[in-house]
């Protein structure tokens with residue numbers, strides 16, 4: 001077990017009935033091995049390690065769940081995009097405004113981004129199963145069961161397949177960001193291959209899996225910690241972290257409830 005959780009103390013805190021206290025306690029005991037993980041709301045995360053910042057699915061300015069201090073993207077070395085829906089890539093070009101910033105996405109998606117003004121040398125266009133090493137972090141594109149059209153004027157343009165990402169940091173932490181997906185059996189292959197420690201999983205339902213499916217996903221992925229995401233942003237995204245915790249009871253998998261704007265590992 002690479003993530004250190006004091007379950008006995010967590011149980012006592014949970015019994016105290018304060019979700020806020022529980023969240024603070026979880027934040028303090030999850031060992032991210034020096035990687036700072038900030039949830040910007042919805043599916044957007046910023047991870048910083050060894051002087052490099054990664055954004056995953058930057059959706060900031062029009063993201064109702066994004067706090068004011070995160071609306072403007074911080075300087076970033078890398079941007080990872082799981083798929084072409086606007087709630088995952090509305091702010092990719094703004095986040096990659098520095099021509100040194102690289103954008104990792106599936107080939108069709110990156111082709112479209114280059115047509116919109118991303119410089120070709122900024123594009124790291126890969127496909128599912130491919131791994132790139134970015135400043136010491138190995139990033140692998142993995143599957144998602146979802147769609148990926150891109151709204152382009154009045155049309156919906158083909159954006160390639162929807163994806164997820166595994167990030168293997170040099171410090172020894174491995175993170176899985178599921179993108180938008182439902183649970184699928186091959187999450188077991190992701191566990192076999194990459195041994196993720198932490199998974200960011202959508203739980204809102206409607207467009208993605210909900211808490212029941214996400215609990216099974218966490219078990220298939222064999223992670224120690226789940227950070228729930230993609231819930232509450234709009235009224236149809238009804239799944240809650242409490243429901244996820246209920247479905248994970250007895251599994252030994254902890255739910256880390258970050259508030260938008262909160263950082264763990266700082």
Ligand SMILES: [Zn+2]
Pocket residue numbers: 043085087088180207230
């Ligand atoms: Zn989405």
